[in-house]
Amino acid sequence: MERKPISVFIIAKNEEDRIPLAIRSVIDWVDEVFVIDSGSTDETVVRSSELGAEVVFHEWKGYGPQKSFGETLCKNDWLLNIDADEEISESLRNEILELFHREQLDCDAYRLPVMPVDKIDDSKSVKSKIKGIVRHRPVRLYRKSKCRFKTEIVHDSVAVPENVKIGILQGVINHRTFRSLVHLVEKTNFYSSAQADVMFKSGRKTNCLSMLAVPFLAFIKSYFLRREFINGIDGISASHMFAFQRLIRYAKLRELERRDS
Numbered sequence: 001m002e003r004k005p006i007s008v009f010i011i012a013k014n015e016e017d018r019i020p021l022a023i024r025s026v027i028d029w030v031d032e033v034f035v036i037d038s039g040s041t042d043e044t045v046v047r048s049s050e051l052g053a054e055v056v057f058h059e060w061k062g063y064g065p066q067k068s069f070g071e072t073l074c075k076n077d078w079l080l081n082i083d084a085d086e087e088i089s090e091s092l093r094n095e096i097l098e099l100f101h102r103e104q105l106d107c108d109a110y111r112l113p114v115m116p117v118d119k120i121d122d123s124k125s126v127k128s129k130i131k132g133i134v135r136h137r138p139v140r141l142y143r144k145s146k147c148r149f150k151t152e153i154v155h156d157s158v159a160v161p162e163n164v165k166i167g168i169l170q171g172v173i174n175h176r177t178f179r180s181l182v183h184l185v186e187k188t189n190f191y192s193s194a195q196a197d198v199m200f201k202s203g204r205k206t207n208c209l210s211m212l213a214v215p216f217l218a219f220i221k222s223y224f225l226r227r228e229f230i231n232g233i234d235g236i237s238a239s240h241m242f243a244f245q246r247l248i249r250y251a252k253l254r255e256l257e258r259r260d261s
Contacts, residue, residue, distance in 0.1 A: 004100045006030040006141075007074030008082065010053070011066040015084035016043040018176055023051040025088040029097060030080065036070045044084075062153030062194075071144055081140050081149075081158075085176045086114070092171025096141065099169075107167035109142035109160050115172040133227050137168060154194045181241075188245050196252035206254045211247075218246040 008026045012019055012035050019035070027033055033053040037045055038060040048055050058069050067081060080096075082088060088096075092112065099105060113134040139147065139158040147160045160166060178184040222228050222242040228235035 001029050003029055003031050004078075004097065005076045006078045006080050006096075006100070007032050007034070007076040008080045009034040009036060009067070009070035009074060010082055010084055011036045011038070011063070011070060012040065012044055012048070012084040013038045013060070014040045014042045014044060016040070016047050017179070019044055019084040020047055020051060021087045021176075022082055022084055023048060023053050025093065026080065026082070027052045029093065031076055032074070034070060034073045035084075036066055036073075038066065062151075063156035064150050064152040064154075067149040067156050068151050071148060074144065077143050077145050079142060079144050082173060083175070087174040087176075089115075089172050089174055092169060092173065095169050095171040107165045108146040109139045109158065109164055110167045110169050111137040112140045112169055113137050113172045114175050116177045117174045133230075134172065135226060139166065140173070141169070152198075154191070154198050184241060188241075188248060192245065192249040192252055195249045196256060199249070199253050200256040200260075204253060206250050206257065211250055211254070214250055215243040215247040219243040 008030050010019065010022055010033070023033060023035075035044075035048040035053045035055045036058050037048075037055055038058060045055050054073075056073060058066060060066065061069075070081070071079060080088075099110075114136055115134055139160055142158055142160070146164050147158050150157055150159050178187060219239050219242065222239035223235065228239050231238065
C-alpha cells in the first residue's frame with residue numbers, strides 16, 4: 001500500500017493491551033508513527049516498537065502539552081492524532097487515502113467522528129455493526145503549518161484559526177472508552193481531580209443549584225440526547241456513570257474551595 005505524507009502521533013502510558021490496534025490501523029499507509037510514552041511500566045514501549053512505531057519518552061505535563069510535544073517530532077506537514085485506545089476504522093482509512101489521491105486537498109483541517117466502542121475484545125478490530133453513538137467530531141487530521149494543539153492540561157483540542165477551512169469526514173475512529181467499570185471509575189477519579197483543579201484556578205465556584213442540577217441534566221443529556229436509551233439497561237448504567245462524572249468534579253471543586261477558605 002502506498003504510504004501517504006502523514007505523520008501519526010499517539011500519547012500513551014500503560015496501554016500494552018490497546019495500543020497495538022491503534023498502531024496497526026495506520027502503520028502500513030502513513031509515513032511515520034510516533035508513540036509519546038510518559039513512563040509505562042508494562043509492555044507498551046516494547047509492543048509499540050515491535051509494530052514499527054518510534055517511541056519517545058516525555059515526562060507527563062498534561063494532555064495538551066504531551067500532544068504539542070508530539071507535533072514537534074513529526075516531519076510532515078499533515079498530522080493525524082489518535083489516542084492509544086482508538087483505532088482508525090477501515091472506512092475512515094479508505095476515505096483519507098482517497099482524500100490524498102487528489103492533487104490538492106480542499107481543506108487544511110478535518111473533523112473525524114469518534115465512535116465509543118464498549119464490550120469489544122481489545123485484541124480484535126471492530127468488524128460488525130455496533131450500537132455506538134458519535135458524540136463529537138474533533139479536528140484530528142490537520143496541517144501543522146496552519147493549526148496546533150492547545151497546551152491546556154485537561155482538554156486537548158486543536159486550535160484552528162478562523163481563516164482555516166475545516167472539512168468533515170464520514171468514516172469513524174473507534175474509541176474503546178474503558179476496559180471495565182473499575183477502569184472507568186479510575187479514569188473518572190483522575191480526570192475529575194484535574195478538571196476540578198483547573199476550574200478552581202480559573203475562579204469557578206459551586207453552589208446548591210449546580211450541585212442539584214448538573215448530575216440530573218447530565219443524565220438527561222446522555223440518555224436522551226446522546227441516545228443511550230437504544231442500549232437498554234446498559235444505556236441506563238452508562239448515563240448514570242456520565243452523571244456521576246459531572247457530579248464528582250463539582251464535589252471536588254467544592255472540597256478545594258473549603259480547603260482554601
